[in-house]
Amino acid sequence: MVATVREHRIGDVRWTVVRGPREAAFRALGSYAAADIRTVLAGLPSWPVSARAGRSPVLFRAIESASQVEHPDAYAELTALAAGAGVPFDDLLLANLRGDLGADDGTGCTDLAWAGAPSLLGHNEDGAPAFDGIGRLLTLLIDGEPGVCVWWYPGFLPSNTFTLTTHGLVWGIDSVSVVTPSPCAGRHFVARTAQRASSLAEAVSVLRRFSSAGGFAYTMGQVGSPAVTVVEKAGHETAVLTVASGLSWHTNHFRQLPPTLDTASEESLARAEVCAHLTATSPDARWLVSALTTGVHRNAADGDDLMTLSTLVTDLDAGEVTLVPRGGAPLRAHALDLAAGNVAAVTGSESGQSVPGPSRHG
Template structure:
């Protein structure tokens, strides 16, 4: 089994493109990004989630079992990623379940959507400073599946930030801390499975039918369709809102599900208040980028431990995307090109005569057959 890993840089954006059979591709990605994965794990070692897992080992293993049974492909991906990186599987599993074992998972994010002409979906990816400099765009071209582009945290399933697919699906995810998690699948595993959907309706159906231990809020759209759908998910609870017109926002607490399910961080409430007072008349992508990189921007200063690592805004009318890495210049592309890993097309759109980077062919170890 052979997988291909291509590393590219277009302007200020680092972009990794991985293709091949599922387990070979994730093992190759683990080998390629091993140093960054270890950097992330070293930076997360003191997180309170570690203590929660030790205090609740039965819950931790019950969630793991649910992941393996309900989402075997995603479980196999994480297993292969750990094997390729040469790190203990439990270390990666714990990192990926950090939001499924109680509140205080150290992540944030803001989503803003406008339904009008044009309709827009925007996302700020907020995380711990350990991710600054190691995060990047990642496109997965797994055999037999739709292409998927995300902002990737090394060591994590590529599902917890924003998603763009070759079916034109677009969504951002906001972390929500659930006070009393149940022994269901980890939210990253549920989100990864949803990336195979062809339509928003199919993605919503999958989220309705698959419980998750932790909480996520999805702000979803599809290229060529003006509507935006917001899905809040925790346990078996699902709240679905269709945004017919105007501005919709989401931060890190539930707006539709019962408030007793989550613990609303003060910082999330503060951002929510700012969002609630936004009054755009006829916003475009430029306005949305400016708002997310302005009023919503986080710098891990004062009492706020998190920073905005990247911003992405998608115009649902024509599928154009603006990606702004922290401290860098915007990258412009299309959903189709990013999800398909078309480096030449994206490079040309951004004035790069040679997109840069080099493809690295990685052959899976002949004796490795996966889990």
């Protein structure tokens, strides 16, 4: 069977759509994005991270083993991605486990949500300046699975930023640095498995069931549902909070799990202070976009190593998404169209360059 990769340009946003069987699709994606994958690996802060694994080789191999055993599909995806790109698998594995090895991997991302009428969910994707212009929308249409759209850093499992699925699931993820990682699966692998859920309740169940070496905070919703759910995950610990009304926010430290589990940077605390003082008399998508692109928007200045590369706001009532790429014009589309790779609905045409992937029989 043949996998295909199609590249589209929607205003100022790159959008890559991949279709086909799992391993063939990821091998084709790796081949197509090989140059960008190498750029990302070279631009990672504190790269190479092999020194971290070298300090704790038993922990590193325990995390790898748990990732492979508990999340075999995601592990196969990363393996195929490395093969397609022609880069050593351990390089991609180490990059994906940067936040699982007990070392600071940056304090990236802010999530803001409003539960009410309308219900809104917003995410700032923060990353290294080296990633500016390389990150893009990626839609995965893997045979037999729900469609998934994410903001993708080439070389990473497509799971650590924000997620939109054809089941109407929407969430953003904030990185949290844990003090003592557990010998569990890598957090990117857990997050990738959760993307197959058919409902918000099922996604939360997945996060409860699977342990995670590092820490993630998920701000989650579902198109057509007014509630917002926040899940904090580290090791075997899970905290779930349902927000029935009003503002919810999260930066890069735990708010529900014990504070002894993580480290809270001054930068994360400063954004938290901004979020805690936000007020909204009549919140809508425009208000949430403004909140995310002002006080908590980052510019890799004044000692801050990271910048906000994109902002995503989803109106859960209407299912409408507003995506603001750094330095670019907003893109507005339906969440389900992005997750389904419905190019005609998003762009008004079938334009886009088609790049065939390698054949795979099965």
